Amino acid sequence: MPLPDLDPARYDQQLAAKLAAFAADFAACELPPPTAHASQPLHYRLRAEFRAWHHDGVWDYAMFDPENPRQPVLMRDFPAADAAICALMPRLRDATLASETLQRRLYAVEFLATLSGDLLLTLIYHRRLDADWEAAARALAGTLGIAIIGRSKGQKLVLERDWVDESFELDGRQLHYRQYEGSFSQPNGGVNRQMLSWARTQAAGLGGDLLELYCGNGNFTVALAPLFRRVLATEVSKTSVKAALHNLERNAIANTAVVRMASEELSAALAGRESFQRLREIDLASHDFSTLFVDPPRSGLDPATLEIAAGFANILYISCNPQTLRDNVAALQATHRIAAAAVFDQFPYTHHLECGVLLQRR
Numbered sequence: 001m002p003l004p005d006l007d008p009a010r011y012d013q014q015l016a017a018k019l020a021a022f023a024a025d026f027a028a029c030e031l032p033p034p035t036a037h038a039s040q041p042l043h044y045r046l047r048a049e050f051r052a053w054h055h056d057g058v059w060d061y062a063m064f065d066p067e068n069p070r071q072p073v074l075m076r077d078f079p080a081a082d083a084a085i086c087a088l089m090p091r092l093r094d095a096t097l098a099s100e101t102l103q104r105r106l107y108a109v110e111f112l113a114t115l116s117g118d119l120l121l122t123l124i125y126h127r128r129l130d131a132d133w134e135a136a137a138r139a140l141a142g143t144l145g146i147a148i149i150g151r152s153k154g155q156k157l158v159l160e161r162d163w164v165d166e167s168f169e170l171d172g173r174q175l176h177y178r179q180y181e182g183s184f185s186q187p188n189g190g191v192n193r194q195m196l197s198w199a200r201t202q203a204a205g206l207g208g209d210l211l212e213l214y215c216g217n218g219n220f221t222v223a224l225a226p227l228f229r230r231v232l233a234t235e236v237s238k239t240s241v242k243a244a245l246h247n248l249e250r251n252a253i254a255n256t257a258v259v260r261m262a263s264e265e266l267s268a269a270l271a272g273r274e275s276f277q278r279l280r281e282i283d284l285a286s287h288d289f290s291t292l293f294v295d296p297p298r299s300g301l302d303p304a305t306l307e308i309a310a311g312f313a314n315i316l317y318i319s320c321n322p323q324t325l326r327d328n329v330a331a332l333q334a335t336h337r338i339a340a341a342a343v344f345d346q347f348p349y350t351h352h353l354e355c356g357v358l359l360q361r362r
Ligand SMILES: C[S@@+](CC[C@H](N)C(=O)[O-])C[C@H]1O[C@@H](n2cnc3c(N)ncnc32)[C@H](O)[C@@H]1O
Pocket: 184, 185, 186, 213, 214, 215, 216, 217, 218, 219, 220, 234, 235, 236, 237, 240, 261, 262, 263, 264, 295, 296, 297, 320
């Protein structure tokens, strides 16, 4: 992703341009007017990753522009990041510069924050981490009041925990999510809340049973489950499944099962082409799946998943890639029309756009 050229004065203009491009992309798809969901113009990213660029006896935070990947862009702050990350950046730099142990061969720094104020720092090194490093890092964690993980090749030292806890209000409920370091979580917390709320509005009144693919840590599952009789959610990443199971319990969701499966596998099981041990406790035939919720990676839906999607009355589709969304919508055009659409500005000042559609059987 290109480095964002942050300029709050042109925030509205860049969003309007993306909306226009989105409408043009979907011109052939009978698109209802999309609702637009803006980001905060600054401090919108809950995740930030930097290279530690060593020069002249110090190091600075660095990023690389894909168009000029050999040239580090050095920065002392990064106003796209959550305010707590911005406040921590100089304190962390000063503290590591004051400690030879913490500074030596530091390669990269990753921050993971939450809207509710939790913060996790991962320090990545090009050297083996020893007892001296651990002692220095523990002291640093105490001084900064945050959780720290140390990584180097084949090594992961978790000083206290490798997760953050998120919590926010949504439509009158307080939702709680554990997010693990290294696994997917939505980067723009404010926009994520808007996506959850939009998805709930679309799903209200659909009833029946929900099948969710690509459920990640249960971000949408927890928000949507109370609107359905039963939910089956699947996800391929082991850590995300662990997080999803924790999050269902934490939010007292009792009508949902999570199974670790690739979407291709679940599609084969639903089509009756294959059976899987991992589904042994799920009676697929007893479900009345009328709604499919998908939030796939950039590549969109694979052919097997598209095939089973055609059999659902409602398909609620969140996408981080309008091009693959458009291709998938075109493939479903004979059976489904777009009943609602939305764009979510997860990635301000870049050409990336998150979007959502509700497809309903014609
Ligand atoms: C865009 S993320 C969405 C996660 C979740 N819905 C959220 O809001 O946080 C896509 C998720 O799909 C998972 N994934 C990628 N390929 C998959 C596949 N073939 N089958 C199932 N899940 C997959 C990833 O591990 C990731 O958690």
